[in-house]
Amino acid sequence: MTNHEHERAIELITQNGVEEIASADAAWLQSHLAMCTECAEYAGLVSSTGQLLRSVAVTANPALVMTTQTRVRARATYLHEQRSRMVLIAISFCIGAMSSALSAWLWWRFGGWVAQHVGLSTAIVEPGILLFLLLPAIVIAGLLLVFPHPIFEGSLMLGLAGEHEGEKR
């Protein structure tokens, strides 16, 4: 008998029981097992393993099931709330972006009107309006650059984190 035949037999033994094997393969396996003691032994071991594993009874505690169901429901509620919050944040962001774009356009028009009536050059007014719009972001960026990060984080970020820690406690 060749190694290939043993390999084929082992493969068919492994498939047998759960997966369908062709009748020709089943007949070949039977004839092989009648001649090969090693493969016949393996078939016996597979059969015994299956029987013993199927006879092992493991049951979940009803309390475990109930606790799991409660935790799953609580998490589902949390995820639902989180999703609702995200939708609100997204809507707020869109409204904020739209109002910013609109107000920027209005300020720009106002700058043009001022330049026209006061007699200032648009070369001065337009950069001025741009600076006015970007001023808050420039100030914050400047603060971040001037102050070392750990100090800045210590004063603001850690303050926020401390609040969270307090909540946990």
Place this chain on the structure above:
Amino acid sequence: MVATAFSSLVPMETEEAQIARGLRRRDTDLLDALIEQYQHRLLRYLLHLTGNRSTAEDLFQETWLRVLEKGHLYDGRNRFVTWLMSIGHNVAIDFLRKRNPSSLDEMQDPEDGAPFEPEAGGPSPLDMAVAQQHHEMFDAALSQVPPLFREVLVLRFQEQMKLEEIAQLIRIPVSTVKTRIYRGVMALRPALKGGRQ
């Protein structure tokens, strides 16, 4: 039990598709029913994987929480139980990575070494005692089998999964599944031989 209730009324594809739809909606009633339906199979799998009852129970809860969170990824094309077991497998792997042991065997609690309760069979007390002893020997032998092999043995012989399903679940080639089954069975050989005598 929602899943059980409709399993007898509609074909399997429809049942899996309904579960997928329910999971996308995060339907808690459906999840309650699924937890009830698959409680023993999942716990049994995790118990065999970890060898420790309390760890398996923790992972059982984590698995269902992950099913809730990742439910939208289940497309209903494969059997739900295969997907559920793959989630359980990943949860167990994540747990091991956090604990960082060299193998699953290190999770074995010596005081919790015999977590399984074999069903005693046989009409006479002697038969029951022999069967009990045989089961205990088998459980002890099974706990000595490397987890990689133990896992495929449980999925194959206890959960009656196809080789392709096991390969899909553990994300290994089918040929590796076959090899692991062979080596797992051969590792149990002394205990099985002892039981026959």
